[in-house]
Each structure stands twice: as C-alpha cells, then as structure tokens.
Amino acid sequence: MSIARSRNTLARILTVLCTGLFGTRTNTLITLATLLLLAQVLPPLFRWAVLDATFTGDADACTRAGACWAFVMAKLRFILFAFYPPDLQWRPALVILLLALILTASALPRFWGRPLLLAWPLAVLACWFLMQGAFSATPIPSNQWGGLPVTLFVWAVCFAAATPIALLLALARRSKLGGLRTFSVLYIELMRGTPMVGILYVAMLILPMALPDGLSIDKMLRAMIMVTLFWAAYVAEVIRAGLQAIPSGQTEAATALGLGYWRTQQLIILPQALRIVIPGMVNLAIGFLLATSLLAVIGIFDLLNAARASAADPDWLGFYNEAYLVAAAVYFVVCSGASRYSRWLEGRFSAGRHQAP
Amino acid sequence: MSDRRVFRTLLPGSPRLGIIGKFRAWWGGWPFCQLAFLVALAALGALFVSNVLDTMARVGILPGFGFLYSSANFEIGESPIGFRAGDTYLRAIIAGLLNTLKVSLLGCFFATICGVAIGIAGLSRNLLLSGLVRWFIEITRNTPLLLQLFFWISIAKALPAPRQASVFFGTVFLTNRGVYLPSLSLEAGPVGLHAALTLTTCACMATLLLLRFAGRLTRRSGAVAIGLVLAAALVFLFLSGAQPVAEVPSLSGFNIRGGVNLSPEFAALLTGLVVKFSALIAEIVRAGIQSVGSGQWEAARALGLHDGQIIHLVVLPQALRVITPLTTSSYLDLTKDSSLAVAIGFPDLVSVINTTANTTGQSMEALATLIGTFLAINLTLSALMNAYNSRIALRGFAR
Numbered sequence: 001m002s003i004a005r006s007r008n009t010l011a012r013i014l015t016v017l018c019t020g021l022f023g024t025r026t027n028t029l030i031t032l033a034t035l036l037l038l039a040q041v042l043p044p045l046f047r048w049a050v051l052d053a054t055f056t057g058d059a060d061a062c063t064r065a066g067a068c069w070a071f072v073m074a075k076l077r078f079i080l081f082a083f084y085p086p087d088l089q090w091r092p093a094l095v096i097l098l099l100a101l102i103l104t105a106s107a108l109p110r111f112w113g114r115p116l117l118l119a120w121p122l123a124v125l126a127c128w129f130l131m132q133g134a135f136s137a138t139p140i141p142s143n144q145w146g147g148l149p150v151t152l153f154v155w156a157v158c159f160a161a162a163t164p165i166a167l168l169l170a171l172a173r174r175s176k177l178g179g180l181r182t183f184s185v186l187y188i189e190l191m192r193g194t195p196m197v198g199i200l201y202v203a204m205l206i207l208p209m210a211l212p213d214g215l216s217i218d219k220m221l222r223a224m225i226m227v228t229l230f231w232a233a234y235v236a237e238v239i240r241a242g243l244q245a246i247p248s249g250q251t252e253a254a255t256a257l258g259l260g261y262w263r264t265q266q267l268i269i270l271p272q273a274l275r276i277v278i279p280g281m282v283n284l285a286i287g288f289l290l291a292t293s294l295l296a297v298i299g300i301f302d303l304l305n306a307a308r309a310s311a312a313d314p315d316w317l318g319f320y321n322e323a324y325l326v327a328a329a330v331y332f333v334v335c336s337g338a339s340r341y342s343r344w345l346e347g348r349f350s351a352g353r354h355q356a357p
Numbered sequence: 358m359s360d361r362r363v364f365r366t367l368l369p370g371s372p373r374l375g376i377i378g379k380f381r382a383w384w385g386g387w388p389f390c391q392l393a394f395l396v397a398l399a400a401l402g403a404l405f406v407s408n409v410l411d412t413m414a415r416v417g418i419l420p421g422f423g424f425l426y427s428s429a430n431f432e433i434g435e436s437p438i439g440f441r442a443g444d445t446y447l448r449a450i451i452a453g454l455l456n457t458l459k460v461s462l463l464g465c466f467f468a469t470i471c472g473v474a475i476g477i478a479g480l481s482r483n484l485l486l487s488g489l490v491r492w493f494i495e496i497t498r499n500t501p502l503l504l505q506l507f508f509w510i511s512i513a514k515a516l517p518a519p520r521q522a523s524v525f526f527g528t529v530f531l532t533n534r535g536v537y538l539p540s541l542s543l544e545a546g547p548v549g550l551h552a553a554l555t556l557t558t559c560a561c562m563a564t565l566l567l568l569r570f571a572g573r574l575t576r577r578s579g580a581v582a583i584g585l586v587l588a589a590a591l592v593f594l595f596l597s598g599a600q601p602v603a604e605v606p607s608l609s610g611f612n613i614r615g616g617v618n619l620s621p622e623f624a625a626l627l628t629g630l631v632v633k634f635s636a637l638i639a640e641i642v643r644a645g646i647q648s649v650g651s652g653q654w655e656a657a658r659a660l661g662l663h664d665g666q667i668i669h670l671v672v673l674p675q676a677l678r679v680i681t682p683l684t685t686s687s688y689l690d691l692t693k694d695s696s697l698a699v700a701i702g703f704p705d706l707v708s709v710i711n712t713t714a715n716t717t718g719q720s721m722e723a724l725a726t727l728i729g730t731f732l733a734i735n736l737t738l739s740a741l742m743n744a745y746n747s748r749i750a751l752r753g754f755a756r
Contacts, residue, residue: 023482030485176385176386179394179395183398193728194728197699201707320511324504328508336499
C-alpha cells in the first residue's frame with residue numbers, strides 16, 4: 001500500500017519534471033541552454049570551493065587557486081566579535097542571544113501585547129550595559145565593539161526607536177493641522193531624498209559641532225540617533241499607507257460615538273492600520289538590516305566591516321572573498337528567514353480576514 | 358472652540374473665505390500650539406546652527422560658500438569634464454555630480470533591461486530556468502549592496518594584468534586596470550560623436566513636442582518625424598565628410614590602447630548596482646505581469662489575438678500600471694545607493710563632498726550642498742516619472 005503510494009508520488013514528480021523541463025520544443029531548448037550556462041559556471045566554482053580548497057593549516061598552506069576555509073576557521077571569532085576583548089566575548093554572545101530572543105518573541109503573534117512593549121526598553125538597556133562592560137573591572141568603550149552584535153543592536157534599537165516617532169509623523173501627515181502636516185511632509189521628503197551615507201556623515205561631522213560645549217556623544221550613539229531619525233521617515237510612509245487603507249467611515253462612526261481624536265486613533269484606527277502594515281514593516285526591517293552595513297563607511301566595525309578587517313590581518317592577508325562569503329551567509333540566513341516569516345504572516349492575516357463574516 | 362469656528366466657515370452656504378480665512382481653515386485647530394511647536398523646533402535648529410558657527414569660529418573657519426571658488430589640492434581619478442589639483446572646489450563638486458549622474462543613468466538603463474529579461478525568465482514554465490532565477494533573486498536581495506560592491510571591487514582588482522587579459526569576442530578586455538570596450542567615434546566631422554548624439558536627440562524631442570502642440574502627434578507621425586530627423590542628421594554628417602570610426606581595443610606593449618576604458622571602480626560600481634537592482638526590478642515585473650488575471654489572457658485568446666498581440670495590447674498596458682510607480686522608487690533608490698561609491702573609491706558626488714568637507718572644514722556647507730543636490734535629483738526624477746505614470750494610469754484613476 002505505502003509502496004504503491006510512494007511509487008505513485010515518484011511517478012507524479014517525474015511527470016512534473018518531464019513536462020517542466022522537456023514539455024515542448026521551446027522548453028527543451030531553454031533547458032539545454034540553461035544547462036550549458038550552468039556547465040560553464042558551476043564546475044570552476046565547485047573546484048574553487050571544494051577540490052582546490054584548503055580546510056586546515058595556516059595562510060602558507062592556502063593556494064591561490066582555491067578557497068581558504070582554514071582562514072574562516074581561524075578568523076570566525078574575529079568576524080563575529082571584531083575587536084571586543086577576547087576574554088570578555090561572552091558578553092556580546094549574550095547580547096546576540098538576548099536580541100534573538102526578543103526578536104523571536106516579537107515575531108510570534110501570541111506574545112503581542114503590553115508586556116512585550118515593556119520588555120523592549122529593558123532588553124535594550126541590558127544589551128547596552130552588557131556591551132559597555134558593566135560590573136566588570138574595565139569599561140569597554142564603544143569603539144571596541146564590533147561584529148554581529150553591533151549590527152543586530154543598531155538594527156533592533158534604531159528600528160524600535162524609529163517606530164513611535166514614525167507613528168507621530170504619519171498621524172501628523174494625515175491630520176487636519178496644516179502646520180504640523182507641512183512639517184511632517186517636509187521632514188519625510190527631506191529624509192527620503194537623502195542617501196543614508198549623507199545622514200551618516202551628518203552624524204560624523206556636523207553633530208559633534210552642533211552640540212553645546214562640554215557635551216559629547218560617542219560615535220556609535222551619534223550614528224544611532226541619526227539613523228533612527230532617518231528610518232523614522234521610511235517607517236512613517238509605511239504606516240501612512242496603513243492609515244489610508246482604513247475607510248473614513250470608521251473615523252466618522254467613532255466621532256458619532258463621541259470619541260475624541262486620540263481615543264479614536266487608539267481604539268479604532270491604529271489597531272486596524274497597524275495590523276495591515278506589519279508585513280510591510282517586516283520587509284522594511286529586512287531592508288534596514290542590509291542598510292546597517294553602511295556603518296562601515298564611517299568606520300564602525302559592524303559585521304561587514306569586521307569581515308573586511310579580518311582579511312587585512314597580516315597573517316591572513318587578502319582572503320576577502322572567503323570573509324565576504326561568511327558575512328553574506330549570515331545576512332542571507334537572517335533576511336531570507338525574515339522574508340519567509342513575512343509571507344507566512346501575510347497568509348495568516350488574509351486567512352483571518354476570509355474567516356471573518 | 359477654534360475647531361468649531363473653522364468648521365462653521367466651511368459649511369455650505371457660508372460666505373466665501375478671504376485669504377486669511379482660507380489660511381486659517383488650512384492651518385486647522387490648535388493654531389497656537391502648532392505655532393509653539395514649530396517655533397520650538399526652529400529654536401532648536403537655530404541653537405544647533407549657532408553652536409556649529411561657534412565651533413567654526415573657534416577653529417578659524419569662515420562660514421559661507423566662498424570656499425567653492427578657492428582651489429582644491431586633491432585629484433579626481435576620472436570625470437567627464439576633467440579635473441586636476443588646483444581647480445576650484447566648485448568644479449570638483451560638478452565633476453563628482455556628473456560621475457554620480459553617469460553611473461545612475463547607466464545603472465537605471467541596464468538594470469531595467471536586465472530586470473525585465475530576468476523577470477520574464479522567472480515567469481517561464483521551465484522549472485530549471487525559473488528555479489535559477491528564483492535563487493539569483495533570493496541571494497541578491499538578501500545580501501547588502503555594500504557587501505556585493507566589496508565583492509565586485511575585489512574581483513575587479515584581482516583580474517589579470519593587461520598582457521594576460523581575459524578577452525571576450527576579441528573586443529572586450531577584462532584587466533586589473535579596468536574594462537576595455539570597443540568605441541565608436543566620428544572623425545573629420547564638424548562635431549564629435551557625443552555632440553552629434555546630443556543634438557540629434559534634442560532635435561527629435563523638439564519635433565515631437567512641436568507635433569504634440571500642433572495636436573498631430575500619433576504613433577505613425579511620431580515615427581515618421583523621428584525617421585526624417587535621423588535621416589537629416591546622417592545626410593548632414595555624410596556631406597560634412599565625417600566618418601564613423603569603430604575603435605577596437607588591442608594590446609600594445611604592456612598596456613591596452615584604443616576603445617573606452619572603464620576604471621575598475623566604475624565597472625565594479627556599475628556591475629553591483631545593475632545586479633542588485635535588476636533583481637529588484639525583476640520582482641516588480643513578475644508581480645506586475647502576475648497582477649493581470651488569467652481571465653484577461655483567456656478573453657484575449659477567445660478574441661483570436663496571438664500571444665504577441667496579447668502581451669502588447671492586453672497584458673503590458675495593465676501590468677505597466679503596477680510596474681511604473683514601483684520602478685520609479687527603484688530608480689530613486691538606485692540613484693541614492695550610487696553614493697556607496699565612496700566605500701570603493703569611485704569619485705562620485707558623496708566622495709568628493711566628503712573630501713571637500715575634510716580638507717576645508719566647511720562640513721556644514723558641503724553636506725548642505727550634498728543634501729540639496731540629491732533632493733533636486735530625486736524631485737526631478739519623480740516629477741518625470743509621475744508625468745509618465747499619469748499618462749499610462751487608468752483614466753479617472755490618474756493621480
């Protein structure tokens with residue numbers, strides 16, 4: 001019985017494959033052409049990555065013909081944590097764990113609620129103190145932070161801090177108050193018209209001069225403030241799209257019930273609008289994670305910059321491609337996981353909408 | 358209370374509003390709170406600016422844009438207008454701007470072509486091809502552009518020296534000094550190739566605009582007009598004795614001569630932008646074509662149209678409505694992302710501005726120039742694309 005069924009499945013898969021690859025004459029031609037292309041590309045790649053590759057030993061053992069995975073083995077710790085003092089690296093590791101936990105909790109609809117909102121600032125503070133080296137003999141200045149924890153920290157904190165600002169901007173842009181609306185429009189368009197590199201240069205060059213005498217903020221924090229203000233404009237546009245999707249009858253009905261502006265927004269509009277924008281926010285979050293790599297431009301050692309610096313080590317000079325592959329793999333795993341999650345969420349929401357009468 | 362007053366003035370039958378009344382209705386409720394908020398923001402901004410001015414005065418830098426006319430003592434590797442140390446900062450910034458525009462325009466052009474091709478290939482019923490495209494898109498979309506640029510520049514720097522260059526079709530040379538492509542130029546004519554192309558394009562556009570104002574612009578008259586202009590340009594060039602010369606790069610000594618040379622940085626930047634954005638555009642194209650329901654295909658087949666006609670007359674006009682606004686924002690993103698050039702050493706606007714800010718100390722003015730320029734580029738591009746969008750949008754939905 002089960003053998004018959006499995007044979008049946010096998011036959012079905014074979015049929016799909018045959019029609020999918022050789023169904024018509026054009027299809028066969030396309031398959032052959034694609035195979036020819038793959039035959040050009042894949043064997044050299046395989047030779048580089050496996051056959052000619054070096055898996056153990058030091059830099060001298062590595063040939064230029066193949067990949068040097070021994071380099072990755074030796075420098076993986078540096079790529080993940082950069083210049084953080086090696087004997088204290090349990091701290092950034094804990095930060096990664098903490099951030100992964102709270103991000104997972106935020107991703108699961110069953111945890112959505114007030115406790116999660118309260119947990120966020122606590123987690124951020126805990127991460128900050130962990131990285132700074134609280135309760136240890138020597139504080140660790142932020143220019144020694146690096147690698148994956150910096151990428152994740154900047155991403156999570158700036159996105160979390162940008163969202164409330166963005167909410168206010170989106171409400172202002174939709175409001176009937178002309179002064180606030182104009183301000184919001186100008187702010188959003190200014191930020192969206194500027195490249196992120198420009199914003200980072202403002203954080204690097206202008207912000208230190210703009211602060212009053214005696215007050216100085218370190219580079220990491222400056223960059224995070226400007227990035228938060230920058231991302232807020234993008235988040236605001238996504239939230240505005242959600243607000244626009246709510247029919248005006250909802251506001252009118254709420255007004256008729258005697259609710260004021262804030263009560264209407266809080267009880268009627270935002271619960272519906274925010275639900276609509278969640279998939280869009282996840283997509284935005286993916287873009288932001290990729291954008292954190294720009295911190296490399298102003299000399300902050302995020303994951304990408306740490307990977308680049310690892311190949312500048314005199315003992316292991318020039319294994320850039322291997323280092324970039326490691327960083328790319330980390331980005332790819334997180335981002336494709338997130339985009340799969342966003343698709344799952346979208347399906348769940350649309351299923352919920354169909355069930356509702 | 359103020360809410361109610363504004364509301365009353367908007368009731369039908371109320372007297373027409375004067376300018377002040379209109380402004381008050383636009384400004385809305387809570388007039389003084391809004392004003393206070395804006396004034397507070399302006400005060401904060403003024404505080405920041407005065408702090409910056411204080412710092413500049415302490416270091417001994419004169420604020421203002423006067424530095425634009427003083428001479429810059431850095432080199433710019435490549436630019437369409439040529440720049441040597443000693444030229445003014447203004448010229449340096451213009452050179453950077455032209456580099457940004459060049460890479461953005463070429464990037465948009467090639468990303469569109471590749472993106473459309475990849476998007477259509479992804480819709481193919483062939484499992485191998487569509488699977489390959491899906492993997493390409495997944496990998497390109499889920500890794501940072503900067504990482505891809507680092508990868509491309511390390512590839513470009515690792516190419517062989519000119520003597521061992523990889524040669525494609527005998528005309529395209531890939532070397533560690535850049536990419537050499539065959540070029541076309543006009544010799545012995547009154548104008549060079551670039552000038553001739555620009556003039557002809559301007560003439561074509563002017564003819565089309567004239568026809569349009571005369572109300573005679575149709576597809577046929579447009580084609581005939583463009584054909585006539587092109588023919589006139591060719592005849593003129595032929596009579597003036599100009600000869601088109603195709604130049605193929607070739608190895609001579611230790612270097613390659615002839616043709617067009619793209620520097621490694623430019624080639625890496627362009628490749629990175631095109632690869633990244635062709636994946637994004639491919640997704641947009643796929644979504645656009647899939648947004649046209651299968652009923653449209655079936656109905657068109659029932660009417661007896663063949664596949665080419667269906668795509669041209671039924672599917673594309675509807676798909677473009679989805680595709681155009683999304684592609685517009687991709688173009689804007691590409692232009693902004695070309696600023697990553699600064700990380701791989703291509704002298705674009707951002708990189709020149711950064712050097713300027715560092716050498717003169719006039720970082721506020723330099724960054725204001727940067728932000729202003731990008732705003733201007735973005736607004737122009739989105740205005741152009743919005744005009745195009747409102748032409749192809751569904752009548753009655755055009756906004």
